[in-house]
Amino acid sequence: MWFAILCLAIGLTIKILHDWRRSSKFPPGPRGLPLVGNIFDVKRLVDETTFYSHAWCRLADTYGPIVGLKLGTAEPLIIVSGRDAVVEMMSRPEFDGRPNGFLFKHRTGGERRGVMFTDGDIWRDQRRFVLRTLKEFGFGKMAMEDIILNDAVSLTSIIESLAKSGPITNLHNITSIAVLNSLWTLIAGSRFDLNKENPKLREILSVLNDLIRNSNVTGGILTHFPLLRYIIPNFTGFTVLNQRLARMSQFFRSEIARHKQTRMHGEFRDFIDVYLAEMEQSSSIISCFDEEQLISVVKDLFSAGVETTNNTIGFIITHLAVRQDVQKKVHEEIERVLGKEVLPRIAYKNRLPYLNATIAEVLRLANVGPTSIPHRAMTDATLLGYEIKKNYTLLANLKSVHMDEKHWGDPKEFRPERFINDRGEYVEDPWLMSFGLGRRKCLGEILAKNSVFLFTACLLQKFQFTLSPEHPDPILDGVEGFTIAPPDICVNAIKRN
Incomplete structure (x- = not known):
C-alpha cells in the first residue's frame, strides 16, 4: 500500500513539474509556481491595476504581443495584444x-x-x-x-x-x-x-x-x-x-x-x-x-x-x-x-x-468588452512564431488596440x-x-x-x-x-x- 502511495506521489510530482516546465516555443510570460502556475501573478497585477484588462496590458508591455500564462490545472491561457496580433488571431479559423x-x-x-x-x-x-x-x-x-x-x-x-x-x-x-x-x-x-x-x-x-x-x-x-x-x-x-x-x-x-x-x-x-x-x-x-x-x-x-x-x-x-x-x-x-x-x-x-x-x-x-470572449485552438498551430497547442485558450486584448498610443496619439x-x-x-x-x-x-x-x-x-x-x-x-x-x-x-x- 505504501509503495502504491509513494508511486502515486512520485507520478503526481513528475506531472506537476512537467506541466510547470515551459518549452522554448511557449509564449513568454511570468514563470509562476508549480501547480498554481501564474494565479498569484495575475492576482497581484489585478490588485495593483484594479482590472483584468489593465493586467493584460501590463503583461504585454513587459513580455510582448503574445503572453503565455498557466492558471492551475486549466489549459494555458494566451493573451494576444496589439492590432497585428489580434487581427491575425481572430481571423484564423484554427482559433x-x-x-x-x-x-x-x-x-x-x-x-x-x-x-x-x-x-x-x-x-x-x-x-x-x-x-x-x-x-x-x-x-x-x-x-x-x-x-x-x-x-x-x-x-x-x-x-x-x-x-x-x-x-x-x-x-x-x-x-x-x-x-x-x-x-x-x-x-x-x-x-x-x-x-x-x-x-x-x-x-x-x-x-x-x-x-x-x-x-x-x-x-x-x-x-x-x-x-x-x-x-x-x-x-x-x-x-x-x-x-x-x-x-x-x-x-x-x-x-x-x-x-x-x-x-x-x-x-x-x-x-x-x-x-x-x-x-x-x-x-x-x-x-x-x-x-x-x-x-x-x-x-x-x-x-x-x-x-x-x-x-x-x-x-x-x-x-x-x-x-x-x-x-x-x-x-x-x-x-x-x-x-x-x-x-x-x-x-x-x-x-x-x-x-x-x-x-x-x-x-x-x-x-465594455475589453477582450474577446475566450477562444480555443482547434488544432496545434503557431502564432507569431510561438507554439499554440490544441485546446489552449486565447484572449484577444481589444483594449490594447483601442488604447494604442502610436495610433491614437x-x-x-x-x-x-x-x-x-x-x-x-x-x-x-x-x-x-x-x-x-x-x-x-x-x-x-x-x-x-x-x-x-x-x-x-x-x-x-x-x-x-x-x-x-x-x-x-x-x-x-x-x-x-x-x-x-x-x-x-x-x-x-x-x-x-
Whole structure:
C-alpha cells in the first residue's frame, strides 16, 4: 500500500513539474509556481491595476504581443495584444473554438450548448438558425427600428417623470428593460410595459448582473481548480453560482412552457415558436435542436442583448455628464438636423456625424468588452512564431488596440473629433473593433449599433444630463466583471426647451 502511495506521489510530482516546465516555443510570460502556475501573478497585477484588462496590458508591455500564462490545472491561457496580433488571431479559423473549461459547460447544464460558448457543428447550426430566424422577424429591418424607437420614446417619458423628483440614481436599471424589450419581442413575441413594475423580470436582470459582475474571462477559480467545488463549494462561489443559474434557467423554461401551451401549429409568433417547430422536425437523437439547447440559446441572446448595449448607453450618459462641452456639441447637431419633434431614424445617421463620433469614442475608451470572449485552438498551430497547442485558450486584448498610443496619439483623452475628417464627416476607424472580428464577431452587432444610436439620440434630443453633487467625480473606468459596467452615478436629467 505504501509503495502504491509513494508511486502515486512520485507520478503526481513528475506531472506537476512537467506541466510547470515551459518549452522554448511557449509564449513568454511570468514563470509562476508549480501547480498554481501564474494565479498569484495575475492576482497581484489585478490588485495593483484594479482590472483584468489593465493586467493584460501590463503583461504585454513587459513580455510582448503574445503572453503565455498557466492558471492551475486549466489549459494555458494566451493573451494576444496589439492590432497585428489580434487581427491575425481572430481571423484564423484554427482559433475559432471556445474553451472546454468547467464553468463554460456548467452554465448550460454541464454540456456545451447555445451559440456563445460552442464551436464546430453545434455552433454553426445554431448560429445559422438564429440569424435566419431573427431576420425573418425583422432583425435589422425597418420593423425593428420602429420597435426600438417606441421603447426609446417610452424611456424618455419615464426619465422625465422621475426627474421631477430630483436626481436619478438607478438610470442603468431603468434603461436595461427598455434595451431588452426590442430583442425580447423577437425572441418571445411579448413586450414589457416600461411603466409597470415587473418583479420577475427585475429579478432575472439582477441575477444576470450578479453573474457578470462576479465572473471574469479567465473562468475564475472553478475553471483553474474545478475539483474545489466538491471541497469548498461555498468559498469558491459554487453554491451561489448554482442558485443564480437555476433561477435564470427557470425563467426561460417557464417562457418556453407558455409557448408550448399557446402556440398554433403552422403559425409562428417569434423565435421560440420557430425553434419548437424545428425541434419537432429534427427529432433524431443526434439532432442538436432540443429544449436544453433552446434554453441555452435564449439565455445567450438575453445576456448578450442586454449587457453590452445597456452598458454602452450608460457610459455615454456618464461621459457626457462629465464633458458638458461635448454634450453641447451633440445637442447643437441634433437641434440642427432633427429639431425637437422629429424622431431620430437610422436614415438620419449620416447627417449626425458628431453623435456617431461620440458613440465611437465611448466604445473605444470605455471598453465594455475589453477582450474577446475566450477562444480555443482547434488544432496545434503557431502564432507569431510561438507554439499554440490544441485546446489552449486565447484572449484577444481589444483594449490594447483601442488604447494604442502610436495610433491614437492621446488614447486616454475623450476626443470624438478623432473620428471626424476635414470635411466634418464621420469616419470609421478599423482600429475600433468593439464587436470583434472574424467568424466569431458578435452576431447582434447591427441590432446593438442601431439600439445605441437610437436610444442615445432620443435621450439627448430631450435631455441635458449633468452630474449630481453626490457624484461630482465618477471613476470613468467603470465596474469590473466579465464585461465592464458604467460607474454607479447620480445624474440630473434636465428637459431641454
